[in-house]
Amino acid sequence: MNCRKCGGLMVAEKFLFTSIESRPWDYFGARCLCCGRIEDPVILAHEMRARFRHSKVKA
Ligand SMILES: [Zn+2]
Numbered sequence: 207m208n209c210r211k212c213g214g215l216m217v218a219e220k221f222l223f224t225s226i227e228s229r230p231w232d233y234f235g236a237r238c239l240c241c242g243r244i245e246d247p248v249i250l251a252h253e254m255r256a257r258f259r260h261s262k263v264k265a
Pocket residue numbers: 209210211212213214238239240241242243
């Protein structure tokens with residue numbers, strides 16, 4: 207997997223997500239070794255949904 211921002215190498219990383227109203231949970235994402243960009247399942251799902259909505263409007 208390569209970084210979409212700089213094309214650098216991304217490594218799988220475990221993140222701990224904490225929010226105020228829900229219990230902490232952890233998940234696996236990816237972090238770029240070059241620029242530090244973080245890709246995580248939540249962001250990816252968001253982007254996919256946004257892209258889908260966008261393409262639907264365009265079609
Ligand atoms: Zn990068």
